[in-house]
Amino acid sequence: MIRKRSLMRRTAVVASAGAAALVLAACGGDGSGDGSAGHGGHAATASSSAPASASASASQGQHNAADVAFAKGMIPHHRQAVEMAGLAPDRARSAEVKKLAADIKKAQGPEIRTLSGWLTSWGEDVPAEGAMDHSMHDMGGMMTAEEMTGLENASGKVFDTAFTELMIKHHEGAVEMARTERTDGVHGPARKMAGEIIDSQSAEIEQMNQLLGKG
Missing domain, CATH: 1.20.5 (Single alpha-helices involved in coiled-coils or other helix-helix interfaces)
Structure with a gap:
């Protein structure tokens, strides 16, 4: 068991x-x-x-005609703003105007290089330095040769006022161009830059209006 x-x-x-x-x-x-x-x-x-x-x-990587137009238009537009800003250190009296001019150069110089890089990568021509035709004077607040000469010949408070008034118009033109890019463009980085231009230059327009006593 x-x-x-x-x-x-x-x-x-x-x-x-x-x-x-x-x-x-x-x-x-x-x-x-x-x-x-x-x-x-x-x-x-x-x-x-x-x-x-x-x-x-x-x-x-996609882009369309609006993106190309934005880059080709904004490059000479920025170049002129940088040229205007370059006059301020020796001519402006206002410390605020001098700082504003420095900020404009600091922001728009790198954007010119970025815009140029996009055009090159798209097989498009980058606008040549100093290449402006009559159509560009009608584009977004671009200064005429006479206005630029007048600004070069001004100094002190006269320069401050002229620079501020002309730069407001210049910025308003840039904002309008950027809004068109936001509406019609398809290139992501370009549309992002356009949004940044709208924000930064709208803020600078408000600042300049305050300098003119219009704020």
């Missing part, structure tokens, strides 16, 4: 161990199956997100 009981216990233990092994094997199979499915699922997700990323990258 004792031997029979011992044998039965051993058989039960072996059977239990065998059953446990089967369960573990089954679980391992399911786990590995789930892992494969899981990896497959992640792979599928990654592959499905890849086209989206590629599409986003492609979108960043």
Whole structure:
């Protein structure tokens, strides 16, 4: 009896161990199956997100005629603003006007380089230095040669007033051009720059109006 009981216990233990092994094997199979499915699922997700990323990258590289017009128009526009600002250190009396001019040069110089880089990457010509035709004088508050000469010949308070009044018109033109880019352009970085121009130059217009006592 004792031997029979011992044998039965051993058989039960072996059977239990065998059953446990089967369960573990089954679980391992399911786990590995789930892992494969899981990896497959992640792979599928990654592959499905890849086209989206590629599409986003492609979108960043896209541009249209409005983007080209924005860059080609804003480059000479910025160049003239930088030229105007360059007159301030030796001619302005107001410390506020001198600081404003320095801020304009600091902001618009790098933007000219960025705009030029876009045009080059798009296979477009970058406007030559000093290249202005009559149509540009009608574009966004651009100064005429006579106005520029008058500003060069002014000094002190007369310069401060003339510079501020002319730069307000200049900025208003830039803001208008930037709004057109925001509406019609498709190049993400160009539209972002346009938004920054609207914000920064609108703030400077308000500042200049205050300097003129119009704020």
